[in-house]
Amino acid sequence: MTAPPSQGSTVPAEPAALAGSAGTLLTVTGLRKYFPISRGIIFRHQAGAVQAVDGLDFSVTQGETLGLVGESGCGKTTTGRLLTRLLEPTGGRIVFDGHDITHLPAGKMRPLRRDIQMIFQDPYSSLNPRHTVGAIVGAPFRLQRVRPEQGVKRSVQELLELVGLNPEHYNRYPYEFSGGQRQRIGIARTLALRPKLIVADEPVSALDVSIQAQVVNLLEDLQDELGLTYVLIAHDLSVVRHIADRVAVMYLGKIVELASGAQLYGAPRHPYTVALLSAVPSSNPGSRGRRKRIRLTGDVPSPVTPPPACRFHTRCWKAQEICRTTEPPLAELVPGHRVACHFPENT
């Protein structure tokens, strides 16, 4: 039998660890990941480090969706890989469901892997082309040595049905499916062991517009049906707008704003969030030219040598002297709305 899908009937092993914060599934404090850069041919030495993730604090409540948004190079994917422990954190702490998993060795991590699963971006490279759909979706059972009551085949067929695929397609190969269907196969595999937390890294960005909507709806339905908790990583602000309850905006390895979806999209406070939102093309040709768009100049600075203090000050139109000298803390300005800025907007 897999981990029981119904909550409440069986209480997890460490009720004491959970008791502190009701319903918090994941807590991250001061999370850092530096990738060293080595130089030299004979005498290898560390010449610096890519500060991909530099001090993240957030928590995820049972049943909610946290969106991580940002441009390429902001560290959102690294964060996802740290949460699933595909990468070893440089510093900080990750507590999942009462367990400190920050530096857990692979062997100890393995039993926990059934509770933390990942949906990948590219449905073409994340499925083994030589395996049948049955083998792909059934792999988690095999790897975790779980014997479902009604047999692996029946369980896989149920999963295929759950994600909207024909269970008869059990013996087909990935190449026989379209991009959207492949993404559904990947999602079925993710759900096999009924994980508590799903980290979805750009789950729809490789799909066509009409298929994106199908997959977004599927993710929402599955959450309602199975009570899933998502960490959704996306560069597309409108995808996050549709799925996430709370949104964290990242810039150069740091969270600059963390708020509920309504707060963040209704009244963004960090200048970067304001610029990001104003950059999204409007879907109404009538409003063209009437909207004020904030043009950010230049590119994101290199994470090897990030700007001191506030990392956004090089591109910020509100930057003052203090932004170059003192790093703004991620402060809670109104309940549930945290911003790291000396001169927040919409106040």
Added chain:
Amino acid sequence: MARAKRDGAGGAALAGDPSPVVNSAPPDGLLDVRDLRVHFPTDDGLVKAVDGVSFRLDRGRTLGIVGESGSGKSVTSLAILGLHHGTSARITGEIWLDGRELVSADPARVRQLRGNKMAMIFQDPLSSLHPYYSVGNQIIEAYRIHNDVSRQAARAHAVELLDRVGIPQAATRVDDYPHQFSGGMRQRAMIAMALSCDPELLIADEPTTALDVTVQAQILDLISDLQAEFGSAVIIITHDLGVVAELADDVLVMYGGKVVEYGTAEDVFDSPQHPYTWGLLGSMLRLDRERAERLIPIKGTPPSLINVPSGCAFHPRCPYAELNGGRSTDEVPELRAAAPGHLVACHLPLSERRRIWTAEIKPSLDGSGQAREAKEAP
């Protein structure tokens, strides 16, 4: 038959006379594409990548071509540039660029126009720039092919262009290689190269798909600024309706190699008439929509071009196909005017389409999500 004859006449006129007088109606716009078909014979059958596409474009205007993967939008643009030459493609129809017909023209002749009178910005700037040559050299090469100028003059021109598209310290960055540029800068360099000969027609194939939103906004602004400055005609090919809404004057919606809807941006976004366009608008993830609202996706997947569904290619995915009593499955709908200048290929009677749009589709897009939410709540 008639078309073949016309092509022949056009070709002959082209070869003989620099300002051809042709017997098919002379085009008055800059670009006039008439019944363009691009078919690829393959082992699995004939792939009708583009099957009867017509549109026209004037100087200073922007046309947005929208469609999902496999709708034929990129193949159309490659056909205009004559880049199917040397492949197995069978191209019929007419492409008129400033009074010259390109489909039947000599490939060498088309090459003179390509990069000079018409230019293209490709989707992926990293794979379209040569990694072994500096950015400046690639722009200089493009410029010198079409203009008889010295290297120094061409280099000065390249620096000026890089500066114009917003590359900082253009005079030194001109000697950089593509890998030393960021994604946004590479796309700017591509745009600089495309603009090197002041093209009258600029085709941008998914120019911002590989870029971040803030960079996308910079590039879209740049394209429209440059268009205002040079007065060129622009074709933007994209799957992102937001980009089209932002830039395009006219919109062409393609599905399965055919045009399903063609009109001004206002027509297509404010009173769309084709069920596929409704589906695209309903699937669109938008910032101005409430989270509680459910998306209305199109069921099924885009068709394979080897096996395009009979009749209206969209009928297997169309929720209104049954309203026609089987016509959609048997008969290919023709593009007909729903309003002056607004063409739609659908069998549904116009009155019925108007009714569905105002009664069903429009309210669901306009944020009356409460109604649907209330329905789903119990």
